[in-house]
Structure formats: structure tokens, C-alpha cells
Amino acid sequence: xxxxxxxxxxxxxxxxxxxxxxxxxxxxxxxxxxxxxxxxxxxxxxxxxxxxxxxxxxxxxxxxxxxxxxxxxxxxxxxxxxxxxxxxxxxxxxxxxxxxxxxxxxxxxxxxxxxxxxxxxxxxxxxxxxxxxxxxxxxxxxxxxxxxxxxxxxxxxxxxxxxxxxxxxxxxxxxxxxxxxxxxxxxxxxxxxxxxxxxxxxxxxxxxxxxxxxxxxxxxxxxxxxxxxxxxxxxxxxxxxxxxxxxxx
Amino acid sequence: xxxxxxxxxxxxxxxxxxxxxxxxxxxxxxxxxxxxxxxxxxxxxxxxxxxxxxxxxxxxxxxxxxxxxxxxxxxxxxxxxxxxxxxxxxxxxxxxxxxxxxxxxxxxxxxxxxxxxxxxxxxxxxxxxxxxxxxxxxxxxxxxxxxxxxxxxxxxxxxxxxxxxxxxxxxxxxxxxxxxxxxxxxxxxxxxxxxxxxxxxxxxxxxxxxxxxxxxxxxxxxxxxxxxxxxxxxxxxxxxxxxxxxxxxxxxxxxxxxxxxxxxxxxxxxxxxxxxxxxxxxxxxxxxxxxxxxxxxxxxxxxxxxxxxxxxxxxxxxxxxxxxxxxxxxxxxxxxxxxxxxxxxxxxxxxxxxxxxxxxxxxxxxxxxxxxxxxxxxxxxxxxxxxxxxxxxxxxxxxxxxxxxx
Numbered sequence: 020x021x022x023x024x025x026x027x028x029x030x031x032x033x034x035x036x037x038x039x040x041x042x043x044x045x046x047x048x049x050x051x052x053x054x055x056x057x058x059x060x061x062x063x064x065x066x067x068x069x070x071x072x073x074x075x076x077x078x079x080x081x082x083x084x085x086x087x088x089x090x091x092x093x094x095x096x097x098x099x100x101x102x103x104x105x106x107x108x109x110x111x112x113x114x115x116x117x118x119x120x121x122x123x124x125x126x127x128x129x130x131x132x133x134x135x136x137x138x139x140x141x142x143x144x145x146x147x148x149x150x151x152x153x154x155x156x157x158x159x160x161x162x163x164x165x166x167x168x169x170x171x172x173x174x175x176x177x178x179x180x181x182x183x184x185x186x187x188x189x190x191x192x193x194x195x196x197x198x199x200x201x202x203x204x205x206x207x208x209x210x211x212x213x214x215x216x217x218x219x220x221x222x223x224x225x226x227x228x229x230x231x232x233x234x235x236x237x238x239x240x241x242x243x244x245x246x247x248x249x250x251x252x253x254x255x256x257x258x259x260x261x262x263x264x265x266x267x268x
Numbered sequence: 269x270x271x272x273x274x275x276x277x278x279x280x281x282x283x284x285x286x287x288x289x290x291x292x293x294x295x296x297x298x299x300x301x302x303x304x305x306x307x308x309x310x311x312x313x314x315x316x317x318x319x320x321x322x323x324x325x326x327x328x329x330x331x332x333x334x335x336x337x338x339x340x341x342x343x344x345x346x347x348x349x350x351x352x353x354x355x356x357x358x359x360x361x362x363x364x365x366x367x368x369x370x371x372x373x374x375x376x377x378x379x380x381x382x383x384x385x386x387x388x389x390x391x392x393x394x395x396x397x398x399x400x401x402x403x404x405x406x407x408x409x410x411x412x413x414x415x416x417x418x419x420x421x422x423x424x425x426x427x428x429x430x431x432x433x434x435x436x437x438x439x440x441x442x443x444x445x446x447x448x449x450x451x452x453x454x455x456x457x458x459x460x461x462x463x464x465x466x467x468x469x470x471x472x473x474x475x476x477x478x479x480x481x482x483x484x485x486x487x488x489x490x491x492x493x494x495x496x497x498x499x500x501x502x503x504x505x506x507x508x509x510x511x512x513x514x515x516x517x518x519x520x521x522x523x524x525x526x527x528x529x530x531x532x533x534x535x536x537x538x539x540x541x542x543x544x545x546x547x548x549x550x551x552x553x554x555x556x557x558x559x560x561x562x563x564x565x566x567x568x569x570x571x572x573x574x575x576x577x578x579x580x581x582x583x584x585x586x587x588x589x590x591x592x593x594x595x596x597x598x599x600x601x602x603x604x605x606x607x608x609x610x611x612x613x614x615x616x617x618x619x620x621x622x623x624x625x626x627x628x629x630x631x632x633x634x635x636x637x638x639x640x641x642x643x644x645x646x647x648x649x650x651x652x653x654x655x656x657x658x659x660x661x662x663x664x665x666x667x668x669x670x671x672x673x674x
Contacts, residue, residue: 039553042560042572043546044609074570075617150562164565
């Protein structure tokens with residue numbers, strides 16, 4: 020399996036935003052422009068995340084999602100505010116390849132098996148917002164605004180029993196810092212993770228991506244480092260190729 | 269973190285118990301208008317003391333922010349700031365500006381900019397929160413490790429705790445004793461260190477809605493501080509409750525003699541630079557190691573980056589909710605709407621979801637232990653300060669605001 024480079028688009032409809040430690044709505048560009056640019060420059064997948072839908076108790080903005088991803092022919096994951104099978108249907112029918120959930124899954128894990136049963140397990144992405152606490156990591160929800168008692172490794176084990184296709188592991192602490200992924204977190208989760216593990220939060224340099232791969236990540240998801248043009252997709256793939264980490268050409 | 273409070277505070281005196289039994293006319297005390305109106309642009313209501321609305325139904329803070337975007341020349345204002353700094357900058361290594369700073373995003377932004385952009389030599393001064401939260405203490409040290417000198421002043425906790433309790437009962441605001449530190453102590457420290465310039469962060473009256481006459485003000489003097497920050501209760505009030513001059517030494521305003529030998533000017537950074545709180549969060553996170561609330565949103569709101577340093581904070585906001593029907597989510601949403609980060613519709617959704625959230629069990633336990641109030645006395649204090657015009661009691665004994673923003 021190739022190592023995937025995934026572009027993350029945090030959206031507070033209608034704006035593309037980028038926070039630090041999952042806080043802040045600073046506008047970071049135009050979602051459609053960036054989606055197209057990353058697609059043209061060879062990104063493997065795109066991930067759309069509505070960062071306020073759960074917080075505002077709103078549905079995803081289906082028309083905005085459709086508008087952003089028209090003409091884009093790589094896998095697209097849509098998340099944020101997905102709570103019901105109806106939401107899943109709506110998102111899939113506008114062309115998403117995978118759906119992503121966090122808050123709703125923690126509230127009712129059986130939702131994962133219901134959705135897997137409906138669209139297939141491979142299309143179900145579990146997002147985990149992991150926050151360092153007392154020597155381990157706890158799972159947060161609502162874009163890092165609510166905390167739970169779930170230890171992240173235990174939640175991974177539980178969620179997998181219900182059926183997930185892959186896991187996006189976001190480091191709340193490193194998000195937006197460009198100081199590197201939380202490698203300890205990846206090391207903690209990776210042994211118990213039976214599905215592809217996507218590292219997210221903190222990418223800043225080419226070496227960071229290589230380190231994430233060494234720690235057990237199967238893919239990386241990045242936002243600010245791409246939005247602010249600190250790294251380019253081609254240099255990332257070239258660099259990884261040099262380390263014999265196979266990426267999609 | 270709060271487990272270090274070893275001393276049990278002596279319980280409320282007869283004088284305090286009597287004060288619990290007095291009725292308060294909140295509307296009269298704060299000059300609140302009888303009929304509630306909400307701003308058409310943000311989510312604040314006319315129940316915020318001193319705020320005004322124009323005939324289009326827009327609050328003074330929103331009008332001021334509109335002015336900030338369209339009518340103020342920030343280039344000119346920055347030139348004024350440079351002139352101000354040129355006037356006060358010292359070249360002998362001594363401190364040339366005092367920045368009252370909690371270690372929070374706003375004050376750290378001000379201090380760091382004065383140092384790195386304007387070539388000043390700031391001394392930051394922190395008046396201790398009632399009880400430091402872990403994240404508050406972390407951010408306090410982060411400012412020091414970002415290259416800022418600091419003095420931390422902590423009043424005698426046995427005095428402060430009793431003042432906090434009396435302020436809760438008699439003023440309906442546990443935070444008044446804390447506010448003395450913000451108002452007066454910078455003057456004392458500036459005088460002691462021979463610093464001629466104090467740079468506060470924002471002019472709250474202008475930025476968040478208050479006395480519109482103060483909008484063009486560059487700063488306050490001690491007389492204004494008493495009017496705006498101390499809700500008409502001067503420090504002399506405390507001697508009536510048995511506090512001696514020794515007890516009040518750290519809080520008291522400077523004497524005329526102490527002030528006369530030093531020429532001190534006190535300015536607002538927000539006069540010189542367009543004040544944008546969330547921008548300061550990003551600045552502090554990127555430049556000084558500032559971290560938001562590790563447990564997610566703060567109580568009574570949705571935000572993670574503001575006012576994180578005091579375990580008792582939720583009670584400051586909760587008593588404001590009782591008196592004015594305006595909680596913490598309202599404050600946060602109002603300035604984020606003005607800053608263009610969220611829409612009014614977003615703000616309404618956030619306020620209705622979080623504003624009326626009471627302090628949680630853990631915070632309640634801390635507050636009771638800190639103040640020496642018992643459960644009944646806390647309930648009585650809250651009942652005393654719950655504005656009957658704004659609240660209605662339900663069948664199950666709980667209370668609900670009659671009107672909320674829409």
C-alpha cells in the first residue's frame with residue numbers, strides 16, 4: 020500500500036480556516052481554489068472537515084461541499100456534523116467517497132456499525148482528537164471543545180470492534196504548530212490499530228513526515244504547511260521516494 | 269491545583285450574614301433600562317451596564333468597531349504610538365514601560381510587541397488570580413520564557429478570600445478585589461520602579477460597550493478607574509468590614525505623595541492598534557508559547573483561548589448572568605462577531621447553547637472552600653443578585669431567563 024499524502028481543509032462555511040490547537044477561525048484561503056490546486060499538484064486525497072457543525076448542532080453544508088469538489092477526481096472524505104444515516108446518505112450522494120465522524124461516534128459507537136453496514140466499512144473514517152493528559156491521551160470532541168474520559172488507545176480498540184475503515188489521529192497539542200507530529204501519540208496508538216492510520220496535526224518539515232511514517236503512520240494529513248506553502252506536494256513525494264517510502268506518482 | 273488551600277476560612281460574620289438579608293435594587297445600582305433590547309449586529313443586550321444603543325438598534329461597541337474598520341487611520345495611530353515610545357524609551361537599561369499582564373493572550377501580545385517591534389524595555393506585572401489554574405500558571409511562565417521580565421504580586425490569601433466573599437455578598441461580584449489589583453497596583457509599581465508609562469491592553473468601555481464618551485480616550489487616570497472598574501465602591505468601604513490598613517496595603521491606591529514624585533501616564537494599546545482578540549491568540553500561540561484551555565471550552569462558553577487563569581472565573585461570569593442576563597458566551601460571541609469571525613446567527617446559536625451553563629461541581633466546591641460560604645449561603649448570594657426582572661422561576665425550582673437573544 021502506498022503512503023498517502025492527504026490535504027486537510029478545515030471549513031467554517033463558507034471559509035477555509037486554520038486554527039492552532041483546534042482553536043481559532045483565521046481564514047487561510049479559499050477552499051475551492053486550494054482543493055483544485057492540491058488536486059492539480061498531485062495530492063492523493065482531500066479531507067473536508069466542517070469545524071463548527073457539531074458545535075452549532077448543524078448539518079453539513081451540502082451545497083458548499085458539492086461546489087468545492089466539483090471537477091476533483093481523487094478520493095474525498097467529508098466530516099463534521101455527521102450524526103445520522105440520513106447525513107451519510109446526503110454526503111455520499113453528492114459524491115464523497117468516505118465519511119468521517121468523531122463526536123457522534125463517541126456519543127454512540129454503534130453508529131459506526133450502522134454506517135459501515137450501509138456504505139461499507141472502507142468508507143468509514145474515524146477521526147480522533149487526541150489531547151495529552153496525565154501521561155496519556157484523551158479523546159476530545161466538537162473540534163477540541165469537549166473532553167471525554169476515553170483513553171485514546173482504548174477508544175481505538177472499542178471503535179474498531181464496531182467497524183471502521185481507517186483512523187485519522189489528530190494531535191490537539193501540535194495542531195497548527197508546524198513543529199512536528201506527536202510521535203509519542205502515533206507510537207501509542209499504532210500497535211493497536213488494525214486499519215490504516217493517518218497522522219494529523221503538527222506537520223512542519225519533510226523530516227516530520229518521514230518520522231510519522233517510522234512511528235507507524237500509513238498516511239499523513241496536512242493543512243497549514245500546505246495552505247501557507249511551506250512544503251509542496253512534489254517535494255514531499257520526492258523526499259519520501261528517496262527514503263524508499265512508496266507514494267502514488 | 270487548588271488543594272493547597274490548607275486554611276479553612278472563618279465563616280461569614282454577623283455583619284456579612286445581615287448583608288445577605290438585604291434586598292438589592294440591581295436596576296438602580298447599575299442604571300439598567302427596564303425593557304430588554306438586543307443589538308442588531310452582535311448578541312449583547314442593553315442590560316450591559318453603561319452600554320448605549322443608537323436608534324437603529326446597534327450597540328455602542330459595534331458602532332465603535334465599525335468606526336475602527338472605516339474611520340480611524342491606524343497608520344496615524346501607530347505613528348502616535350511610535351512617538352509615545354520615543355518619548356519614554358530609556359537607554360540606560362532600566363524599564364521604560366509597565367504592562368499589566370496576566371500572561372493571557374492580550375497582555376502578552378502587548379508586551380511582546382512593545383519589546384520586539386517598538387524597542388521598549390517592558391516590565392510585565394501580574395496581579396495574581398484568586399486561584400491559579402494549571403493552564404493559567406503555564407501561560408504565566410510562558411510569558412517569562414518568551415523573554416519578558418515579570419513581577420507577580422499576590423495578596424495575602426486570608427485577606428483576599430474574605431474580601432472575595434464580601435464582594436460576592438455585598439457587590440454581587442467575587443472579582444472586585446481582583447480588579448483593585450488591575451486598577452491601582454500598576455500605579456504603585458510604576459512609581460516604585462520609576463517607570464513613566466503604563467500600557468494597558470484594551471479600553472473595555474469602548475471595545476466591549478460602556479461609556480461611549482471614553483471612546484477616544486488614550487487612557488485613564490485613577491478617578492476614571494474608580495468609576496468604570498470599581499462599580500462605585502471605593503476601597504474605603506473595606507474598613508467598614510474590619511479590614512485594617514495593613515490588610516489593604518497591597519491593594520490601596522497610591523498616596524498623593526507617592527504620585528506627585530512620579531509623572532505617570534497610563535495608555536490603552538487599543539487606542540493605538542486595532543484591537544482584535546482572536547488575532548492576539550494566534551500571535552501569542554505562535555510567538556510566546558501560549559496554550560489554550562486543555563480541557564476544551566471554558567465553562568459557560570464555547571471559546572478556549574480567553575480568561576483561563578482563575579479557577580473562580582466561572583463565578584464572575586455567572587454573577588453577571590444573574591444580574592444582567594448576559595453570560596460568558598455572550599461576551600465571547602459579541603466580540604467574535606465584531607471581529608468578523610462568526611455571524612450573528614452563529615452567535616445566537618452559541619449563546620443559547622452555552623450562556624446559561626452554571627459553574628460545574630468541581631468549580632462550585634472550590635468556590636465554597638475558597639470563600640468559606642456554605643451551600644445555603646452561596647444559594648442565598650445567588651438569589652440576592654438574581655435580577656427578578658430578568659428571571660422567572662420554574663415549577664421544579666430552577667430559574668430561567670425570561671428573554672434570550674434571537
